[in-house]
Amino acid sequence: MTYKGKAKKFLAERGLDIWDKVVVSTETSTFEALILPGPPAEDIIYLKLPNGYNLALKIDRIKSLRKIGSISPSYTLPQMHVSIREDLPEVSIIHCGGTIASRIEYSTGAVAPAFSLEELSYAVPEIFDLIKPKLTMLFNILSEHMTPTHWTTIAKTAYKEFISGARAIIITHGTDTMHFSATALAFMLSELPGPIIFTGAMRSSDRPSSDAATNLIASAIIAGKSDIGESLIVMHAGLNDTNFFAHRGVRSLKLHSTRRDAFRSIGIPPIAEISIEKQRIDILYPHYKKISNRTPKLSAAFEPKTALVLVYPGMPSEIIETLIDKRYRGIVLAGTGLGHVPNYMFKSIQRAIEEKVIVVMTTQCLWGGVYMDVYETGRKLKKMGVIPGKNMLPHVAYIKLGWLLGLDLPDKQVKALLERNLLGEIINQESPLCF
Amino acid sequence: MTYKGKAKKFLAERGLDIWDKVVVSTETSTFEALILPGPPAEDIIYLKLPNGYNLALKIDRIKSLRKIGSISPSYTLPQMHVSIREDLPEVSIIHCGGTIASRIEYSTGAVAPAFSLEELSYAVPEIFDLIKPKLTMLFNILSEHMTPTHWTTIAKTAYKEFISGARAIIITHGTDTMHFSATALAFMLSELPGPIIFTGAMRSSDRPSSDAATNLIASAIIAGKSDIGESLIVMHAGLNDTNFFAHRGVRSLKLHSTRRDAFRSIGIPPIAEISIEKQRIDILYPHYKKISNRTPKLSAAFEPKTALVLVYPGMPSEIIETLIDKRYRGIVLAGTGLGHVPNYMFKSIQRAIEEKVIVVMTTQCLWGGVYMDVYETGRKLKKMGVIPGKNMLPHVAYIKLGWLLGLDLPDKQVKALLERNLLGEIINQESPLCF
Numbered sequence: 001m002t003y004k005g006k007a008k009k010f011l012a013e014r015g016l017d018i019w020d021k022v023v024v025s026t027e028t029s030t031f032e033a034l035i036l037p038g039p040p041a042e043d044i045i046y047l048k049l050p051n052g053y054n055l056a057l058k059i060d061r062i063k064s065l066r067k068i069g070s071i072s073p074s075y076t077l078p079q080m081h082v083s084i085r086e087d088l089p090e091v092s093i094i095h096c097g098g099t100i101a102s103r104i105e106y107s108t109g110a111v112a113p114a115f116s117l118e119e120l121s122y123a124v125p126e127i128f129d130l131i132k133p134k135l136t137m138l139f140n141i142l143s144e145h146m147t148p149t150h151w152t153t154i155a156k157t158a159y160k161e162f163i164s165g166a167r168a169i170i171i172t173h174g175t176d177t178m179h180f181s182a183t184a185l186a187f188m189l190s191e192l193p194g195p196i197i198f199t200g201a202m203r204s205s206d207r208p209s210s211d212a213a214t215n216l217i218a219s220a221i222i223a224g225k226s227d228i229g230e231s232l233i234v235m236h237a238g239l240n241d242t243n244f245f246a247h248r249g250v251r252s253l254k255l256h257s258t259r260r261d262a263f264r265s266i267g268i269p270p271i272a273e274i275s276i277e278k279q280r281i282d283i284l285y286p287h288y289k290k291i292s293n294r295t296p297k298l299s300a301a302f303e304p305k306t307a308l309v310l311v312y313p314g315m316p317s318e319i320i321e322t323l324i325d326k327r328y329r330g331i332v333l334a335g336t337g338l339g340h341v342p343n344y345m346f347k348s349i350q351r352a353i354e355e356k357v358i359v360v361m362t363t364q365c366l367w368g369g370v371y372m373d374v375y376e377t378g379r380k381l382k383k384m385g386v387i388p389g390k391n392m393l394p395h396v397a398y399i400k401l402g403w404l405l406g407l408d409l410p411d412k413q414v415k416a417l418l419e420r421n422l423l424g425e426i427i428n429q430e431s432p433l434c435f
Numbered sequence: 436m437t438y439k440g441k442a443k444k445f446l447a448e449r450g451l452d453i454w455d456k457v458v459v460s461t462e463t464s465t466f467e468a469l470i471l472p473g474p475p476a477e478d479i480i481y482l483k484l485p486n487g488y489n490l491a492l493k494i495d496r497i498k499s500l501r502k503i504g505s506i507s508p509s510y511t512l513p514q515m516h517v518s519i520r521e522d523l524p525e526v527s528i529i530h531c532g533g534t535i536a537s538r539i540e541y542s543t544g545a546v547a548p549a550f551s552l553e554e555l556s557y558a559v560p561e562i563f564d565l566i567k568p569k570l571t572m573l574f575n576i577l578s579e580h581m582t583p584t585h586w587t588t589i590a591k592t593a594y595k596e597f598i599s600g601a602r603a604i605i606i607t608h609g610t611d612t613m614h615f616s617a618t619a620l621a622f623m624l625s626e627l628p629g630p631i632i633f634t635g636a637m638r639s640s641d642r643p644s645s646d647a648a649t650n651l652i653a654s655a656i657i658a659g660k661s662d663i664g665e666s667l668i669v670m671h672a673g674l675n676d677t678n679f680f681a682h683r684g685v686r687s688l689k690l691h692s693t694r695r696d697a698f699r700s701i702g703i704p705p706i707a708e709i710s711i712e713k714q715r716i717d718i719l720y721p722h723y724k725k726i727s728n729r730t731p732k733l734s735a736a737f738e739p740k741t742a743l744v745l746v747y748p749g750m751p752s753e754i755i756e757t758l759i760d761k762r763y764r765g766i767v768l769a770g771t772g773l774g775h776v777p778n779y780m781f782k783s784i785q786r787a788i789e790e791k792v793i794v795v796m797t798t799q800c801l802w803g804g805v806y807m808d809v810y811e812t813g814r815k816l817k818k819m820g821v822i823p824g825k826n827m828l829p830h831v832a833y834i835k836l837g838w839l840l841g842l843d844l845p846d847k848q849v850k851a852l853l854e855r856n857l858l859g860e861i862i863n864q865e866s867p868l869c870f
Binding site for chain 1: 577578579580581582583585586609610611612615616674689690691692693694697737739741742743744745746747748749750751753754757758761763769770771772773774775776777778779798800801802803804805806810811812830833837867870
């Protein structure tokens with residue numbers, strides 16, 4: 001029994017337990033279901049319906065619950081029902097958590113998800129015709145809880161998988177901070193023998209509209225077939241279930257909190273469009289990094305004393321002062337317009353620079369980048385020593401700075417590398433069609 | 436002589452002064468020009484070219500400078516060359532600064548811009564056929580330096596103008612924080628007898644590609660003709676010079692740092708499209724607030740102890756702790772996804788709420804809004820007392836919260852009003868075509 005509080009009492013009073021088959025009646029309908037363990041909840045019972053979907057039902061909506069049988073929990077552990085093809089490219093799937101795991105989690109009823117080949121063979125049998133999957137269960141956390149420490153762990157794991165012979169890596173990950181993790185891996189791993197593909201789901205796999213399976217299939221197509229040697233985000237391209245984009249990790253953002261096509265490439269087109277029906281990859285942006293024949297390189301480091309600060313009218317200068325006092329080594333500002341801050345902030349920024357904090361300017365506009373020579377504000381900040389982040393996205397500049405500081409390079413080199421394009425994080429020219 | 440430092444010395448050595456006509460030679464060209472006073476600069480001389488454009492030239496680019504005459508400064512003060520039509524609606528133009536002022540500023544050579552009807556009659560004669568302009572020179576600051584105090588001053592000035600009989604208000608403003616000011620005025624002024632229109636320029640009026648004049652003309656069309664009683668942003672709709680959008684102030688963002696169509700409506704279409712050739716207004720979003728017949732209402736208040744905090748992996752909890760220690764009364768979080776923060780932040784947020792700070796959640800995704808009942812993280816935060824900001828944009832929630840706190844309402848009422856749509860800042864349903 002994984003339930004607690006009211007839900008536990010509700011079941012106990014009726015002599016019911018998990019894995020019992022029941023007939024459920026609510027105000028509006030009556031149906032058969034199986035009581036699943038589900039995540040702990042005070043007032044919800046998780047039910048598996050005969051059509052395979054799961055339902056989270058509030059107990060106060062239940063009019064009656066009648067036991068008609070029970071099953072052995074082992075019954076729900078699926079058997080492999082496709083075979084693994086040795087002739088297909090080996091792709092390592094590293095599971096980090098997020099919505100994409102939700103079906104797997106609920107269907108076995110485990111609070112910690114079972115993420116097995118058997119599960120996958122039921123959920124997404126199509127990928128077994130595209131790749132030879134190898135699974136690693138690394139974390140099971142919602143991506144809002146990811147920290148830079150998780151990034152270095154993911155990077156080290158991906159590196160190990162590449163070294164052990166994986167042709168590509170698929171990382172299943174929550175979408176909230178997927179673009180942060182994809183950026184971190186872009187900096188931490190180089191000379192890739194194949195793509196690192198971040199994918200996830202905007203809709204829980206329990207829902208008919210879930211994008212979990214299709215995103216995994218599109219990822220498997222890129223993993224098995226493409227010559228892209230970059231860190232990518234593969235998610236829905238639009239509202240249909242057939243087309244998907246492979247975004248450059250360091251140029252993408254989650255711009256919608258609910259849509260399946262939540263991710264956008266900023267300033268450049270997506271690198272590729274994938275049709276899962278035709279199993280076809282169309283390159284939209286040919287300037288991607290090709291796979292490398294050299295040995296992969298790992299430089300998994302991050303200076304935790306790095307911060308990203310949003311600039312806005314009325315912002316407190318205490319924010320910068322606190323970071324200086326706490327011995328932060330790097331601050332990225334998401335400035336206004338071409339890279340500006342209110343003039344009452346100049347003093348704190350000056351102090352930060354005097355105390356050897358590296359300060360980088362980006363723009364909260366997201367498109368267009370900073371140009372610090374156009375207006376007086378930019379010129380003054382540059383003169384103080386603020387480094388122009390060019391057209392790096394604010395979160396990308398944050399991760400690049402934390403990574404460079406983590407490598408313990410001399411400050412001068414950190415500053416020079418910040419302004420230099422290392423892997424497509426700074427673009428030569430924004431495509432006018434991509435705004 | 437308004438020059439200083441090297442530029443002053445450079446002119447003095449050659450016996451030159453402002454208003455002298457000169458022949459200038461650089462590496463690449465030779466041309467006639469007039470030396471303008473211009474804003475103080477150490478190494479730049481401002482020149483008016485025979486075609487009317489101004490040029491800021493670095494002195495180290497000047498090979499030679501030969502005097503061929505001089506003019507009396509009064510010569511450059513223009514005369515009115517159109518007449519003011521009393522039959523047109525009176526529109527008050529309140530000047531706050533920004534790029535839009537640059538031509539006016541340089542051409543008279545004043546450090547403080549002369550923003551006169553005479554100037555306007557040369558720069559944008561078209562508006563004299565649309566409105567009867569009345570000018571107020573309020574500030575001349577770059578908009579990155581605007582603070583909440585400026586917002587209340589602008590609101591009070593606009594109110595006074597409405598009360599004195601203005602049919603509409605045009606506010607010329609820098610673009611960096613125009614969407615902040617437009618939002619502030621939306622909350623601070625109600626029962627509008629006509630629109631409040633923020634406009635500006637992305638390109639200095641000295642440049643042939645300047646959007647200053649066309650944006651003013653589009654603004655005058657809306658000011659003179661429309662029945663919109665909202666705070667708007669009127670700027671270029673696209674890359675051409677003919678079409679313009681009137682965005683709802685509380686739903687717009689500057690999403691590009693350089694393009695003339697930098698502003699976008701988020702989640703809804705722009706309220707109207709304006710063709711300046713056809714002098715036509717097409718309503719794209721009919722759910723706008725119409726002009727009111729009642730007396731305008733002013734509630735110009737803002738609690739300075741209000742902050743907006745960006746959420747990201749590795750963010751320092753010290754930021755929240757500092758704001759609590761400094762007795763901040765309100766914090767808006769720009770969370771990830773549906774309204775999330777890393778779990779290590781929970782403790783500080785809990786402390787903020789215990790110490791009576793009002794904490795509001797928004798999403799940095801910009802589109803889609805927060806839904807705090809879907810995942811455990813959201814539910815936990817909501818249970819702690821975090822107020823869901825629905826689909827309010829982060830900066831709009833910040834201004835709404837600061838404004839409500841400034842009105843000294845009971846906390847309970849502030850919280851209730853935050854979740855209630857007051858003037859279109861929370862939208863019923865996002866238009867799927869507007870992403």
